[in-house]
Amino acid sequence: EIAENVCREQAVGRELCPELFLLGAQKCGSTAVFRALTENFKLDLTLPVGIPLVKEPQFFNYFYDRGWSWYIGAYGLRKSTDQVGIDASADYTAFAQAPVRIQAGMNAERLRFIMIMRDPVQRAYSWYTHVHAFGMFYENYREAYLCFDYKFSLMSKYATEAIAKCMLAAGSPPEVFPACYHTARSQAYPSYHDHHVYIEETGMTTAYFDIIAYHFTSGLYGYILSHWFKFFRPEQFCFLVYENMVENPLSELAYLKPCIEHFGRQINLETRSVELPKANVQVCKNCAYYEQLSEESLKTVGATLHRELYLDSNELVRRSLRELYNRTDVKLWEIDYGSGYQLPGSVGEDLRLGA
Ligand SMILES: Nc1ncnc2c1ncn2[C@@H]1O[C@H](COP(=O)(O)OS(=O)(=O)O)[C@@H](OP(=O)(O)O)[C@H]1O
Incomplete structure (x- = not known):
């Protein structure tokens, strides 16, 4: 039986726990981002083995009652200090209890969260x-x-x-x-x-x-962000905006750098042009x-x-x-929704700042 607090260690030979989370919401392009990380940038990220939706274990929302052994066991043991386990359950953002459970059971300080947003x-x-x-x-x-x-x-x-x-x-x-x-x-x-x-x-x-x-x-x-910020520091998040990413994948994916470098890994953004995989x-x-x-x-x-x-x-x-x-x-999603739309002062200010 794996103890609930096993994720507080990073020793080689002990349980590798996922430390990088790829969050959505769903339908924001998380599959494409996952593929960009692993295919374009050739990042070797460890996925769980032997559970139904491999990329998306959905532990902290749907399958919590299956227990920590089920979840952590699927990631196996750590082989090197820079090995990174990834949990790409984009849907965690739709459940208020997910960050509560993650903070309680994982090595909270070590974690990094990629969060994608779309209109x-x-x-x-x-x-x-x-x-x-x-x-x-x-x-x-x-x-x-x-x-x-x-x-x-x-x-x-x-x-x-x-x-x-x-x-x-x-x-x-x-x-x-x-x-x-x-x-x-x-x-x-x-x-x-x-x-x-x-x-x-x-x-x-x-x-x-x-x-x-x-x-x-x-x-x-x-509101999702202000909820997650109760549990984790802003430095632990990297944000991607879907529309920016579609328009210019390389410059948007550059925002992932701190979340990847945190684990002693690199994504090489200087030398290659990147096409966002279609998924x-x-x-x-x-x-x-x-x-x-x-x-x-x-x-x-x-x-x-x-x-x-x-x-x-x-x-x-x-x-x-x-x-x-x-x-x-950050794209002003509202602006696409027709003429006559009244932008409040502060949004107008954002627009000017963003211009
Ligand atoms: N390369 C590229 N360019 C533009 N758009 C893209 C790309 N790859 C995926 N997508 C769009 O992302 C949507 C799927 O998002 P997810 O992978 O997060 O879906 S899921 O939650 O995992 O089911 C889905 O959006 P919709 O087409 O609007 O349904 C995909 O079309």
């Missing part, structure tokens, strides 16, 4: 597409979707109402995510799971509403009941989501990255 609207729509492509055989997903006639636009509308109400009741930024993430059962707000609301457009009442909320709460990056590109044209939104329709839905759900969170991201990392190049 939360595009991300949510990508997850919706993913569910149509891969998740509709789960009965609870089908039932949750059925109430909305399987439509992303309807889900957005009702999820925005519920989540915005929760955020209003939640208090200061660090409190928002634990109170309002998709499986939250806070005093401030009853759980989404038991949130039964009548959908006017379909004449049905919601079931498994937490499944719907998940699409949208996973994009509240600003998990989804096509759902023939998915049954799939609401394929035109660019224009997604902009209409997205403008409301940004205005009513993401605005403060997005601002928090930009402010955190500017103040803590001196970064002013």
Whole structure:
């Protein structure tokens, strides 16, 4: 039996514990980043062996009850001092208890976290597409979707109402995510799971509403960050912005340097040009009941989501990255959502600083 505190040592011959975490949210391009690290930069990172989703052990969210032996055992023993174990469960960011458990059980000071962010609207729509492509055989997903006639636009509308109400009741930024993430059962707000609301457009009442909320709460990056910052120091994080990465992979991936060099390893950014590997590109044209939104329709839905759900969170991201990392190049996701969109003063300021 492996003891819970075994990860506090780094001795060769003892258990190698994962120390590099590749976090999302999901659908932010984490598979492409993983491939860039291992294929383009030829970084030898140790993955767990013998557990179902190798790259994503999902221990600190879904499989915690399988125990530490299951998780740590899968990484084997340390062969050298600079060996690095990686856990690329992007989804840890969607669970408030994940950083609590990581801090409690791992060698917290040693850890580094790569966190990727993407326009939360595009991300949510990508997850919706993913569910149509891969998740509709789960009965609870089908039932949750059925109430909305399987439509992303309807889900957005009702999820925005519920989540915005929760955020209003939640208090200061660090409190928002634990109170309002998709499986939250806070005093401030009853759980989404038991949130039964009548959908006017379909004449049905919601079931498994937490499944719907998940699409949208996973994009509240600003609040996710202020939650993780309760457990780890800013120096332990390296941020990637999906849109920047697509536009200029090399200069965006350069932000990973401190998180890699921390382990005595190098990524050579000077000599090679890097193309971001294409991974998990989804096509759902023939998915049954799939609401394929035109660019224009997604902009209409997205403008409301940004205005009513993401605005403060997005601002928090930009402010955190500017103040803590001196970064002013975080994409203004809201700006793509149509003319007439009123930027608040502080966002306008960010825009000027970023220009
Ligand atoms: N090279 C490159 N350039 C641009 N976009 C890319 C690239 N590689 C992956 N992707 C897009 O990333 C989305 C998948 O993200 P993830 O790998 O994090 O998905 S998952 O959470 O692991 O399922 C998925 O987004 P959507 O296409 O919007 O669904 C991928 O298309």
